[in-house]
Amino acid sequence: MLDVGRHPNIELLSYSEVEKVEGRIGDLRVTVRRKARYVEEDKCTGCGTCTEKCPTAVPDAFNEGLGDRRAIYSYFAQGIPSTHTIDPDQCRQLKGKKCGICAKTCQAEAINFDQKDRIVEIDVAAIIVAVGYDVFDPSRIPEYRYREITNVVTAIEFERLLSASGPTVGHLDRPSDRAVEAQIEELEKKARKSQKVLGKLEERFGESSAEFHEKYQAGQYQGDQERQKWADKYAAHLSVMEPLEDLKKRAEGFTVAKRLAFIQCVGSRDFRFYPFCSGYCCMHSVKEAIIAHEHEPETRSTIFGMDIRAVGKGFEEYKIRGGDHSNITYVRGRVAEITEGANHNPVVTYEDTRERKVKSQEFDMVILATACAPTKGIIELAKVVGIELDQYNFVKTSPLSPVDSTTPGIFVCGCAESPMDVPESVAQASSAAERAAEIAIQPRPEMEHAVA
Amino acid sequence: MNKEILIIGGGIAGIQSALDLADMGIKVHLVEKLPSIGGKMAQLDKTFPTNDCAI
Numbered sequence: 089m090l091d092v093g094r095h096p097n098i099e100l101l102s103y104s105e106v107e108k109v110e111g112r113i114g115d116l117r118v119t120v121r122r123k124a125r126y127v128e129e130d131k132c133t134g135c136g137t138c139t140e141k142c143p144t145a146v147p148d149a150f151n152e153g154l155g156d157r158r159a160i161y162s163y164f165a166q167g168i169p170s171t172h173t174i175d176p177d178q179c180r181q182l183k184g185k186k187c188g189i190c191a192k193t194c195q196a197e198a199i200n201f202d203q204k205d206r207i208v209e210i211d212v213a214a215i216i217v218a219v220g221y222d223v224f225d226p227s228r229i230p231e232y233r234y235r236e237i238t239n240v241v242t243a244i245e246f247e248r249l250l251s252a253s254g255p256t257v258g259h260l261d262r263p264s265d266r267a268v269e270a271q272i273e274e275l276e277k278k279a280r281k282s283q284k285v286l287g288k289l290e291e292r293f294g295e296s297s298a299e300f301h302e303k304y305q306a307g308q309y310q311g312d313q314e315r316q317k318w319a320d321k322y323a324a325h326l327s328v329m330e331p332l333e334d335l336k337k338r339a340e341g342f343t344v345a346k347r348l349a350f351i352q353c354v355g356s357r358d359f360r361f362y363p364f365c366s367g368y369c370c371m372h373s374v375k376e377a378i379i380a381h382e383h384e385p386e387t388r389s390t391i392f393g394m395d396i397r398a399v400g401k402g403f404e405e406y407k408i409r410g411g412d413h414s415n416i417t418y419v420r421g422r423v424a425e426i427t428e429g430a431n432h433n434p435v436v437t438y439e440d441t442r443e444r445k446v447k448s449q450e451f452d453m454v455i456l457a458t459a460c461a462p463t464k465g466i467i468e469l470a471k472v473v474g475i476e477l478d479q480y481n482f483v484k485t486s487p488l489s490p491v492d493s494t495t496p497g498i499f500v501c502g503c504a505e506s507p508m509d510v511p512e513s514v515a516q517a518s519s520a521a522e523r524a525a526e527i528a529i530q531p532r533p534e535m536e537h538a539v540a
Numbered sequence: 541m542n543k544e545i546l547i548i549g550g551g552i553a554g555i556q557s558a559l560d561l562a563d564m565g566i567k568v569h570l571v572e573k574l575p576s577i578g579g580k581m582a583q584l585d586k587t588f589p590t591n592d593c594a595i
Binding site: 162405 | 542543545546547548550551552553554556559560563566568571572573574575576577578579581582586587589590591
């Protein structure tokens with residue numbers, strides 16, 4: 089990633105979108121919209137002082153909404169380029185309110201609220217489409233109750249919880265527990281404020297609020313307006329403190345998630361959604377279970393699936409190692425339903441096809457191995473670039489030319505073509521690069537490509 | 541005659557294509573919709589089957 093930023097032959101156009109493609113193989117003119125970042129790319133040093141001072145918190149898309157970022161942000165800590173970006177939908181200044189704190193704190197003077205989108209035109213010989221995929225939205229499967237049961241998460245959300253650079257710095261804190269902790273923080277803030285007000289009153293009248301309140305309730309200060317106000321403030325303080333104490337007591341019992349259920353084929357191999365196999369999800373779940381066990385050796389994981397598809401170099405061995413050394417149990421069967429038990433624990437109901445029995449089991453967290461869905465933007469992009477899509481909206485290719493689109497000079501690689509894992513994406517990317525290079529260097533690019 | 545290549549998407553596939561072409565001495569323009577490149581793989585903690593760091 090770092091190499092892309094500094095390679096002399098690569099011009100990186102981030103935060104940009106392709107709007108128009110004209111011409112034909114060997115001679116294509118591309119129009120690219122460079123969206124306004126409101127930060128000058130050549131001045132921003134990526135120091136991050138602006139994000140520390142920005143008053144607007146927004147759910148962080150990189151962390152799948154499990155953490156917050158600011159209205160001025162770097163997409164993620166090691167992101168290339170390190171240039172920060174202002175989110176125009178969230179920024180107070182850009183929405184017409186008074187702010188501009190980032191501009192005041194930026195020592196490089198990189199903030200420019202007047203920046204506009206720029207249109208650039210590029211002439212190229214060929215195009216490689218590598219737009220990737222979208223994570224399938226599991227709330228389309230009502231019986232899994234994603235979003236209804238807080239401790240049911242997607243594999244990519246779980247990945248962010250496992251990551252040392254994620255919102256929990258790698259601790260497997262359950263989303264329901266994190267919600268309680270956020271509530272505690274909110275109430276503590278309120279309590280500190282009301283405590284401050286009470287402190288002033290206590291100093292003025294020379295007694296503690298509790299002592300005063302007892303006397304007040306006994307009817308000692310009737311008609312005293314000042315003390316009436318004090319009583320109201322004290323009552324408001326208690327209405328914060330009582331739930332706060334309750335929540336704190338609850339939070340004492342919180343531990344990291346140790347009983348994990350992974351559900352395979354969520355959206356894939358399902359005729360209601362995608363009939364195809366997404367390929368990488370079996371190994372993804374095995375990996376997440378192994379890493380979770382590395383973090384917390386008491387972790388026990390159950391992977392529910394029709395079968396575990398460990399097709400790839402070293403994959404089967406990895407699956408077996410997970411079972412032998414990382415407390416993973418593989419259960420053959422599809423999960424019928426997830427319900428919520430006590431303490432926000434998800435309860436999984438499934439058919440164990442080996443024992444031919446319907447069973448239920450309680451877990452701390454459930455992870456959904458979501459399908460690799462075609463990316464939403466690809467329909468529009470296919471029209472712009474002029475290529476055909478297949479019945480699912482992946483880029484159409486043929487078995488003997490797996491990186492050639494239906495239009496000469498336009499190539500495809502990675503999950504834009506079909507679901508695939510990292511090693512396959514890399515191999516296909518090198519293949520697409522080679523096909524594109526043929527056009528860039530050969531004198532007659534319109535020549536037909538020979539296939540085996 | 542143009543000798544340059546456009547790549548749309550800065551995930552692992554786009555990055556690999558860009559580096560391969562650039563190393564061949566071909567000028568590449570890499571377009572990414574989001575503020576930073578890296579794509580889904582940058583969101584991953586580790587990769588199977590070696591548990592290597594994804595970034």
